[in-house]
Amino acid sequence: MRIVLLHMPWGAIDVPSLALGILHTAAERAGHQVDVRYANLDFVDWAAETAGFGVDDYQYFSEKSYFQGAGDWAFAGALYGDDGGSDGDGSDGEGDADAGTDAGFAGYFAYLATSGASEQEIALTRATRALAPVFIARLVEELAADPPDLVGFTTTFQQNTASLAAARLLKQRCPQVRTVFGGANCDGPQGAALHRNFPFLDFVVRGEGEAAFPALLAGLLEGGDLSAVPGLCWRDGSGTSTANVMTTRPLPPAAILAPRYDGFFERLDASVAAGWVDPKLVLEGSRGCWWGEKHHCTFCGLNGSSMEFRSKPPADFLAEVLTLVERHQLLDVYVVDNILDMGYFDTVLKSLAELPVDLRLHFEIKANLRRHQFQLLGDSGAAQVQPGIESLSTRVLRIMDKGVTGCQNVRALRDAQSAGVSVTWNYLYGFPGEQPADYESVIRQLPVLHHLDPPTGAGRIAIERFSPYFDRPELGFAITRPAFQYRATYRLPESELNELAYVFTAPPRGIGGDLAERLSTAVDTWLARFPDSRLSYRDAGGRIVLVNTRPGYDWRVVELTGPAELAAFRLLAQPRSTAALAAKVPGGAAAVEPVLERFTALGLLFHDGDSYLQVAVESDNQVLMRMQHRHGPAAARPRTEEVPDAVPIG
Numbered sequence: 001m002r003i004v005l006l007h008m009p010w011g012a013i014d015v016p017s018l019a020l021g022i023l024h025t026a027a028e029r030a031g032h033q034v035d036v037r038y039a040n041l042d043f044v045d046w047a048a049e050t051a052g053f054g055v056d057d058y059q060y061f062s063e064k065s066y067f068q069g070a071g072d073w074a075f076a077g078a079l080y081g082d083d084g085g086s087d088g089d090g091s092d093g094e095g096d097a098d099a100g101t102d103a104g105f106a107g108y109f110a111y112l113a114t115s116g117a118s119e120q121e122i123a124l125t126r127a128t129r130a131l132a133p134v135f136i137a138r139l140v141e142e143l144a145a146d147p148p149d150l151v152g153f154t155t156t157f158q159q160n161t162a163s164l165a166a167a168r169l170l171k172q173r174c175p176q177v178r179t180v181f182g183g184a185n186c187d188g189p190q191g192a193a194l195h196r197n198f199p200f201l202d203f204v205v206r207g208e209g210e211a212a213f214p215a216l217l218a219g220l221l222e223g224g225d226l227s228a229v230p231g232l233c234w235r236d237g238s239g240t241s242t243a244n245v246m247t248t249r250p251l252p253p254a255a256i257l258a259p260r261y262d263g264f265f266e267r268l269d270a271s272v273a274a275g276w277v278d279p280k281l282v283l284e285g286s287r288g289c290w291w292g293e294k295h296h297c298t299f300c301g302l303n304g305s306s307m308e309f310r311s312k313p314p315a316d317f318l319a320e321v322l323t324l325v326e327r328h329q330l331l332d333v334y335v336v337d338n339i340l341d342m343g344y345f346d347t348v349l350k351s352l353a354e355l356p357v358d359l360r361l362h363f364e365i366k367a368n369l370r371r372h373q374f375q376l377l378g379d380s381g382a383a384q385v386q387p388g389i390e391s392l393s394t395r396v397l398r399i400m401d402k403g404v405t406g407c408q409n410v411r412a413l414r415d416a417q418s419a420g421v422s423v424t425w426n427y428l429y430g431f432p433g434e435q436p437a438d439y440e441s442v443i444r445q446l447p448v449l450h451h452l453d454p455p456t457g458a459g460r461i462a463i464e465r466f467s468p469y470f471d472r473p474e475l476g477f478a479i480t481r482p483a484f485q486y487r488a489t490y491r492l493p494e495s496e497l498n499e500l501a502y503v504f505t506a507p508p509r510g511i512g513g514d515l516a517e518r519l520s521t522a523v524d525t526w527l528a529r530f531p532d533s534r535l536s537y538r539d540a541g542g543r544i545v546l547v548n549t550r551p552g553y554d555w556r557v558v559e560l561t562g563p564a565e566l567a568a569f570r571l572l573a574q575p576r577s578t579a580a581l582a583a584k585v586p587g588g589a590a591a592v593e594p595v596l597e598r599f600t601a602l603g604l605l606f607h608d609g610d611s612y613l614q615v616a617v618e619s620d621n622q623v624l625m626r627m628q629h630r631h632g633p634a635a636a637r638p639r640t641e642e643v644p645d646a647v648p649i650g
C-alpha cells in the first residue's frame with residue numbers, strides 16, 4: 001500500500017514528528033511504502049512568501065495560544081468551507097461563515113483580548129484564517145496529482161482543524177483515498193467523537209499506534225475483521241461509526257518502536273524555518289509515569305488513557321540515541337518522556353557522561369533528585385531539565401499530590417544550577433483548598449531566589465481530560481462546559497464537544513485575581529532580574545565565601561567563619577527545621593536563632609512550613625548559566641569554570 005503521513009500546522013517546526021517517525025517504522029516493516037510529508041513546513045514556506053509570516057507568528061499558534069485555541073480556530077474556516085473568514089467589511093465577521101459556533105468572530109476576538117492577546121495577535125489570527133483555505137486547497141491539489149492509497153494524519157495540540165480540513169477536501173477530491181487519524185487528540189472519547197462527527201474520516205486509531213496501525217493496514221489489504229483492531233474507529237456498510245474498545249494492556253517496552261526521521265532535516269534545511277529554529281532530534285525512552293501510577297497529580301492529563309510506566313531497556317535506548325545522533329549529525333536531543341526513568345541514571349546517563357560525545361539533552365524529571373544526580377545529568381549532556389516544579393509551597397504541592405515539598409523544589413533549582421543544568425518550569429495556582437498565605441509567603445521570599453531559574457510565567461490551572469480534577473468532581477471542580485475555544489471553533493452540539501474537548505471550564509478555585517496578579521508581577525520581576533542576579537558560595541573549609549549581585553540585597557561579598565554559621569550553612573544544603581539544626585549546630589538552639597536571623601537578613605534562606613534551605617549555588621557555573629539563559633538553553637553547556645574565586649572586599 002502507498003501511504004502518505006501528514007504533519008499539519010501547528011506541529012512544532014524544530015523537531016520531526018515522533019508519532020509519524022514511529023508509524024513510518026511500523027508501516028515499512030509491514031511492507032508498505034511510506035512518505036512523511038511535513039505540511040507544517042510547507043505552510044511556513046508558503047505563508048512566509050505570500051504573507052510575510054515569521055517565526056513569532058508560527059509560535060503564537062503552535063505554542064503561545066494553546067489554551068485559547070487560536071491555531072484550531074484559524075483553520076476552522078477551511079474545515080467548514082466558509083469564505084476564509086474574509087468578511088469583507090472588516091466588521092465582526094458574524095453571519096453564515098460562522099453560523100453554528102457559540103461565539104462569532106467578534107466573540108472570539110473579544111475572548112482572545114481578555115485572555116491577553118495583543119491587537120497584533122488578533123489581527124494575525126484573522127489574517128491566518130483567511131489564508132488557511134488557500135493553503136489547504138494547494139496541499140490537497142498536490143496530493144491529488146498522485147494520490148496514495150491512504151493518508152494518515154497525526155493530531156496533537158493544535159493540529160485538529162488543519163488535519164480535518166485537509167482530510168475533508170481530500171475525500172471530496174479523491175474519494176478512493178483512505179483517511180486515517182491518530183495522535184494524542186484521538187485518545188479515548190476524543191477520537192470516537194472526531195470519527196462520529198466527521199464522516200470524511202475513514203478511520204481513527206486510538207491509543208498506541210505501533211500495533212493498531214499495521215493491523216488496520218493488514219485488515220484493509222486482506223479484508224480482515226476491523227472489529228478486532230483494539231481502539232479503532234471505523235464505519236460499517238451503512239457508514240455508521242463504530243468505536244472498538246481500547247485495550248487496557250499498554251504495549252510492552254520492547255514493542256515501542258524507534259522512529260525513522262528520513263527526510264525531515266533535509267526538508268527543514270530547505271525551508272525558511274531553517275533560519276528560525278535550531279533542529280533537534282526527538283526521542284522517547286519511556287511512556288506513562290511511574291509517579292502518577294501511585295499518585296496521579298491532580299491537575300495532570302498528560303498520560304491520557306495510559307498511565308502505566310514502561311521504559312525501554314537502557315542499552316536499547318542508549319543505542320537509539322547514538323544511532324540517530326550519528327545518522328542525522330545532530331547533538332540536540334529532546335527526550336519527550338513525561339518523567340525520566342530513575343534506572344537510566346546508572347546506565348544511560350553514566351554511559352553518556354563517559355562517551356566522547358557532547359550532546360545537549362532535554363529531560364523531564366522529578367524534582368526531588370539529589371545533588372549528585374543533577375551532576376550526572378549535567379555530565380551526561382543534559383542542558384535543560386523540566387522538573388514539573390509548579391509551586392514553591394508545600395501545602396499547595398500536597399493538594400496537587402506532587403510528592404515534593406517547596407524546599408525540595410527550591411533545592412532542585414539550586415542544585416541544577418550548581419551542576420550547570422538549566423530548568424524550565426511554570427508557576428501554577430488555582431487549586432481547591434489553597435490559601436492566600438501559601439502565596440503571600442512565597443511572593444515575599446522571591447527576591448531571595450532571583451539568581452535561580454525563574455518560571456516562564458504564572459498561570460491558573462486548566463482542567464484537562466484524563467486528570468483527577470476532570471474525573472473526580474469531589475476534588476473540587478464543578479466542570480461546566482468544554483473550554484470556550486471548542487465552542488468558538490467547531491459547529492457541533494455541546495454534547496459532542498464534551499467528548500471531543502481536552503480542556504474544560506469550571507468556576508475558578510483557590511486564590512483570587514488580585515493575589516494572582518501580584519504573583520504574576522513578582523514572577524515578571526524575577527524574570528527581569530535573573531540575568532544579572534547571582535548568589536554563589538565557595539566552601540574553603542575554615543570559611544565560606546558568598547558573593548551576591550541580587551538587586552534585593554545590597555551586599556557583595558560575605559564570609560562565614562564562626563563554627564555555628566559554618567555548620568548551619570552546610571546542614572542547610574538539605575531542608576531542615578530549627579529543631580533539627582539545633583540538634584547538630586555547635587551551641588544548640590541558642591546559637592541557631594541568631595544564625596538564622598543573619599542568614600535571613602542576607603537573603604540566604606528559603607523558608608516553607610517549618611523547613612529552611614540555603615539557596616546559594618556552588619560558584620562554578622553561575623556566570624555561564626546566565627549566558628545560557630540569554631542565548632537560549634541549548635546555546636552552550638558549561639564545561640569550564642569561569643567564576644573567579646570569591647574574595648572578601650571592604
Ligand code: SF4
Nearest residue numbers: 289291292297300338
Ligand atoms: S504531572 Fe508529571 S509526575 Fe505528575 S502525574 Fe503528570 S507526568 Fe506524572
